[in-house]
Amino acid sequence: MIHPDYEMVIGLEVHAQVTTESKLFSGSSTAFGADPNTQANNIDLGMPGMLPVLNQDAVDAGIKLGLALGCRINRKSVFDRKNYFYPDLPKGYQISQFTLPIVEHGNITIDLADGSTKNIGVTRMHLEEDAGKSVHDFGADHHSHVDLNRAGIPLMEIVSEPDLRTPEEAGEYLKKLRSILRFLEVCDGNMEQGSMRCDANVSVRKKGVNTFGTRREIKNLNSIRNVMRAIEFEANHQVDVIENGGEIYQETILWDANKNETRTMRSKEDAHDYRYFPDPDLLPLYLTEERIDGCAKSMPELPDEMKERFIxxxxxxxxxxxxxxxxxxxxxxxxxxxxxxxxxxxxxxxxxxxxxxxxxxxxxxxxxxxxxxxxxxxxxxxxxxxxxxxxxxxxxxxxxxxxxxxxxxxxxxKGLVQITDKGAIEAIVDKIIANNADNVEKYRSGNDRVFGFFVGQVMKETGGKANPAIVNEILKEKL
Amino acid sequence: MELYELGLKEAANKIKNREITSVELTKALLDRIEERNGEINAYVTVDRDHALKMAEESDKRIREGNPRLIEGVPLGIKDLFCTKDVRTTACSHILDNFVPPYESTVTENLWKAGGVLLGKTNMDEFAMGSSNETSYFGPVKNPWDLTRTPGGSSGGSAAAVADYQCPVATGSDTGGSIRQPASFSGIVGIKPTYGRCSRFGMVAFASSLDQAGVFARNVEDAALMLRCMSGYDPKDSTSADRPIENYDEKLDQLEIKGMKIGLPKEYFIEGLDPTVKQIIDDAIKNFTDKGAEVVEISLPHTKYAVPAYYIVAPAEAAANLARYDGMRYGLRVEGDNLMDTYMKTRTEGFGTEVKRRIMIGNYTLSSGYYDAYYTKAQRVRALITKDFEEAFKEVDFIFTPTTPTPAFKIGGKVDDPVQMYLNDIFTVATNLAGLPGISVPAGKMDYEGANLPVGLQIIGPAFSEQNLLNAAYAHEKMTNFELLKA
Structure with missing residues (x-):
């Protein structure tokens, strides 16, 4: 719970791994759990002269998710290079979409505990390649190791509007998004394996205030429970700071699930200048009406539609x-x-x-x-x-x-078939009435509660197999 | 006539007719390289055994009566093209001893046509330069005058072809890197339309401008070589899915009468050597004598081409060269930690010109400067493309000098990058517009005490390679240009 005078403002960025057989720009397998660096080819390794070729299945997945979220499907989108140095990024840049994402402006309807629903805006979804995985302090030599199996795996980055107000809403948003992804069969939604990852932008403000407070971004939350806990912790922390006369600075922080706390990763001053520009190795992605229609026709029933149908x-x-x-x-x-x-x-x-x-x-x-x-x-x-x-x-x-x-x-x-034979039940009822004259008397003098005693006796006698409706009927008649 | 003097078509015919074997020709060329390379420095890697093995395979095919288009002819390959199992460095220290486990599509196509890998030719480091002076392996000398540059960046290929160290060679042209050295070295050099040749396996300099092409001693050989190496490649998303013609078989199909030659007034400017201009005028006169028509045209945004090019190309290069971090291949200089290793490796691995362009590129892409530089340069690029589109509504070809002057002295411009960049003034616009261009020898002139070749550049609309080659072929027939003697 948060201080009663405040409310949280939460926006989520979800990275969902697209379930394609091969990577976003190379033919390497995306299968989970292979030995390190066995699923990285020359393109993934950033060898000289290697070129990306866009995986069209990932594009179709993007179109389908866009349609499912009611997004505008951009007829032209562009892949950009996001430049930074890191050992798990072999090319020295990540291919992503910056200025023109594949889809924009959609929404997700979340189901709240009281049975009501709320619309959460989706700002955009773009396609990008994943980086590799760095494993630090590995083995006796304390060296860091890099596994490039993940490098180049297709991701959909789904960015919400700051429309969420409680950790519960954030949890419901993730559940709904995950079920949409699973219904579409475009992502398995497995957060523990990392095929769905979440960053949360959190700020707080006094109730009634319309402007946003300064937000801090919590990175790489690997379960819905952790997302909710981290948001709760962070919001309370921000309120404490403000109530004590302090100020919140824009920062990127990490959630430590073991210690149940956050710590600073980098401040705004350390933020990278990614020097985005259109990747000249890839032409702009143009989507035809036929292709979008084709995706629309192959769409399965979605959770919200199915829920309505079930009701x-x-x-x-x-x-x-x-x-x-x-x-x-x-x-x-x-x-x-x-x-x-x-x-x-x-x-x-x-x-x-x-x-x-x-x-x-x-x-x-x-x-x-x-x-x-x-x-x-x-x-x-x-x-x-x-x-x-x-x-x-x-x-x-x-x-x-x-x-x-x-x-x-x-x-x-086990001979559990219900006894529906009236004659058989009558015989048992007669026997019980004969043996319990005192209770019969009580019932007849107006004590209705004794009726239950007779039902119990019949059930006991039949091992629970007597049809309750028939037992009731006969008992009433005989008593 | 020595074996090493044979051109591509001549050699292919002699091998096919069993007048000579591929091994004989390959040996003759290997010997020629051994004799001449110390002086010219055209080759940086020659793998004799590898070359002879390929030659033997070609000879076997010939014996089996199964020859391909250029069966058994040894080729010079610019060190920018990755060649499987043969060292490829782009003439940079940072790719020290890099041996690719894969083949570039262009060279793959050439081997499939029967070509033999003779050796890897010298070039400016990562193709960044106009004089072959930025190579980690030292400058290449112009066979016409050893104190001069053969041009760049494909200087090694140009010099090797001019000096009979191979019949033909591949090059790459990002801002003039085939046409300028062809002009300086008195040979033919064609840069086809962007997308004609696959960039897969070609070490990238500026991806939206890089295009592979050919050096040859005559137009027919250039046509045959281009036919062998170009074509659609699904591994390169920017490759053009258009059929390749048998360029070498249709070279005499040009109708000169009525053909319209455009002369852009912005190209015949101050700074253009008057003798160069005279040589180009003479070449044009050969055409007009046969009924061609000359139209003065305007390419109004020409003066912005060099500045726009020197923003777009470094920006792309800065990102393309980020992969050379010492982690997976090439040079690594160990530092105290990761960042230190990155810095030491890149500080030692890259030369001055490459570092300059990486810095320019990162600067123009950085937040706050992006719109002023990169976005504006892209807008200029669109205008330049449009200039050409407008021009080609009126004319069939554009004729210009390839360079403002003949070959300059080694060391002559190396201290003044802007002067060096201005040498690209007639060539960069075609790269920005993605158009094909060819440089053909047009004459010789006395320049600073030397007798040097001068090239005519012919530019055509996108995918007009056949027409371009036909025009160059017609020009060649009408011009009595004498090649350098062996």
Whole structure:
């Protein structure tokens, strides 16, 4: 929480690795986890006379993301050289887009905890190549090592407007952006592996003030949780400084996740002059209407559209709909459970409740679920078809999760089929009434609560298999 | 006649007809280099074994009856083109002993046509210079007068061809680096349209201006060589996807009658030697005698070409040369830490002229100066391109002298960079506009006590190489220019 007189102003810069087979300007593989420097060719190494050739798949990915964010797609964009010296930057410049990015002016709708939504502006998205990776103090000799496998990997840099006001909003923005990227299959969104990285620009101001305070940029946050924690920490720090009569200076800072604190990386005075200019090795990128239309036609359904559809077609609450559409895998699992025949609401409860809970506990992803969507659908159908009770279903679910067996098989094996035979239930009810004359008396003299006792007795007698509706009906009749 | 005096087409024919073998010719040229290089300094790397091995392979192909276009003919290659397994330094200390594990597209094309790598020729360091004096391997001497420069930056290639140390050679032309040395050395030099030859594997100086080209002792050889080395390359995004013609087979197809020659008034200026002007006028008269028409034209932004060039080229060079940091290849001078190693390596590795251009480039790109210099220079460039477009609506060719004077003395301009830069005055505009230009010998004149060649420059519209070569060929036939004696 921040001081009640202040509010935060947050803008995020996200670097999302484009899932292409080869690098942005060379044919090297982008596969993760290869031995150091085994995926760097002469172009990536910046050998003399080597030239970049633009990866058109990365361009299509950029167009699709631009369309998904409602951006203007620039018919002409330009690749620039960003010049600086560093060992993990073999050419001495990074090829990026500076003045004319591929797409601009879009927005992302985030879902807030109270069920409402908020629009966050997206200033621009541009394509650029990644640098290599420096590993410092490596081994006994304390030398630094450089791995150029990452050098040249295509990135989309997505820059938000300073529209975010709380760490929670920042978290929701990242979740939504990640799910859009995943739905489009243009980035796997894996922050831990570094395929999605985030820098946060944070400033604070007194509530009611319209101008922005001085911002500090927090670099390279590698999880949504760290983004939220770092913003919280930084905003409180800035308020403390201001409240104590101090001033905030424009700086770049690093978040130390272990110590839960930030430290200064460089001040504004040390800021680089990158001497951007158009890369003469690459012609301007011109996009035709045909190409943009082609990308538009190949666009999958996006999270927001799918959420609306789930609310409308399946009659789900906005909350359930947004949970189920957070990832494509969740959504398609859910839709396979419903399978056009099962009760959508009941399916949603089972997926978001029992299944997500069990997966979470077991540390499994949805695509590793021991229960298939067909099996879960069958279980739901057995409940609605009065074959088993909801309570029995939970036991069956546990067994399914354990053994991956079909629910029918489990129910048959264990004889869990619900008793719906009125005659059989009547016989049991008669026996119980005969044996509990005192309670019958109590009920008949107006003590309704005793009714539950009778239901319990019937269930106990039938091992929970009696159909509750029939039990109720017969009990009422007999009592 | 000695074997080493053979031109490209002559030699290719003799090898194909089995009058001589590639090994014989290669040996003759290697011997010629051995005899002459100490004096001329045209070559910086000659790998005898490598050359003879390629020659033997060519001879084998000939025996198998499977010859290619220039099978078995040894070629001089400017040290700017990366050659697989053969040292390539761009004549810079910073690329000390760099042996590329890959081949440039231009040389690859030449080997595919049957060419033999004779050796790597001297040049100004990273092609930055107009006199071959900035080379780490020392200056090249002009075979016409050993006290003079053969021009630059492709001075080694020009001198090697003029001095019969190879029949033809590759060059590169960023602001005149083929045409000026061709003119100074009394041979033919063509810079094709930007995009005609792939830049892949060519050590970059200024990427938007660099273009590979040819030196030869006659137009036909230049045409054949250009045909072999140019063409679209998907590895170079700026390469032009247009067909290459059999330039050498259509050289006599020029219709002189009615052809329009443009003379830009801005080129016939003060500072142009009157004898040079006379020689160009004589060359033009040969055409008008046969019915060509002369039109005075204006290229109004000409005077801004040199300043614009010396902003654009250093800016691109500053970034292109950032990769030479001592980390992965070439020279490394160990320092106390990373920054110190960068500084020591680059301080020692680059020569004065290269450092000057890196500094100019970084200055003009820096924040606060970018618009005043780089942006303005790009605007000038667009205007210069437009000047030419307008001109070519009226004329078929533009004729100019290649340089204001014949070859100057080694050391003559080295202390005054601006004077040196002004030597490019007639050549840089074509690079800024990306147009093809050719320099052909037009005559000789007495200059500062020496008898020196003078070149005629012919400029054409983009991708008009065939026409340009045809005009140069017609000029060659009408001019009795005597090549330097072997």
């Amino acid at each position: 409308k077609d399946y009659n789900l609450s906005p909350y359930d709909a947004s949970v189920l559409t957070l990832s494509k895998a969740n959504a398609s699992f859910y839709e396979a459970v419903v399978d056009d025949k099962n009760d959508p609401k009941l399916c949603a409860n089972w997926v978001t409740g029992e299944l997500f809970g069990a997966l979470n506990k077991a540390g499994l992803d949805i695509d590793e679920s021991p229960i298939s969507p067909e099996q879960l659908g069958e279980l739901v159908a057995m409940i609605t078809g009065d074959i088993i009770s909801g309570k029995i279903a939970k036991t069956v679910f546990e067994e399914m999760f354990e053994t991956s067996k079909n629910p029918k098989e489990i129910v048959e094996e």
